[in-house]
Amino acid sequence: MSLINKTKEFTIISDVITSKSNIIDIGCSDGSLIEYLKLNNNVVARGMEIDQSKIRTCLSKGISVVEGDADTDLFDYPDNLFDYSILTYTLQATKNPKVVLEQLVRIAGKAIVSFPNFGHWSIAMSLFFNREMPVNSTLDYSWYETPNLHFCTINDFINLCEGLNIKIEKKADLRKSVFKEFKGKSLYDSYFSESGLFLISKK
Template sequence: VIDIGCNDGSLLQYLKEKNNIDGRGMEIDQNKVQLCLSKGISVIEGDADVDLFDYPDNLFDFSILTYALQATKSPKTVLSQLVRISKKSIISFPNFGHWKIGTSLLLNRKMPVSNKLSYSWHETPNLHFCTINDFIDLCEETNINIEVKADLKNYKLSKYNGKNLFDSYFSEAGLFLISKK
């Protein structure tokens, strides 16, 4: 398993303890890399937009990108590289199509700040704001297979059956299992 944007390594540490995985991390922030190393987690300082090209095809069973897709310079390239270097990829991201974000924009006329989106517009690391439907379109455009989508509100996994307006409107986050077609 490789966790791209692994932060302090908590997910890798959890997966290692629970499932005895062989995990690696990639993190752009040097301070977070040091945190990982202090926990004994194998991590490199790297940038997904640049460094994923260095890995051979199908090196990993799984790659994970948690709440980092929107912060990459080229989400399309990063997704393509993830499904190239791993058999399956787990991707999560904030859904900017959620009704609360739209309502906040409509009523307050400014970018919302919340627990999950805690930065002001001028400080945010987010470069690309996308909705669940935008993500689905990108996967179709790049010939990426969506195998499973998660309904985080009801804690359900389901086989992907195409776009659903309600998912994009009511889900605060997108969580997908993807692979090469």
């Protein structure tokens, strides 16, 4: 799963990250985002990943990576150890997204989070007309085999952040591939964004 496409996602994230900052990519896969950010933003980075072979790929690339799980292993890090924590397309697969979000903004000054928008019009259509769980480019699993546990809409995410006293600083405009100042809920996004990509921090 990726957000629209990887290159686009990487560019948007790279644009918002201050150069030479210290980051952690949770669910870093084969470390390609970290490599991209090392190259373009000169970051000091490390990853967390659950898949053994991907961990070994990271090690061979010289990327520091810890075998771990967003749900249980973020507690190990002290407050504000990182400038940015990054969690792309994983929030919906965590057991406790609320706790994970709190940890993300605890261990880093800012967090970058992306997730599929369950409020997208095509999903609503699929449910409304076909009475079937949606399968599309961002939700590419059938209901019986999906690792996703907690779907949310962009509005749900905004509500949760408010409840957790988390400030949404920026929201990505996926059409223009840029982060923009967050100005509250938008009707357009909630219907037409396949994904949400946010820059958040502790209030």
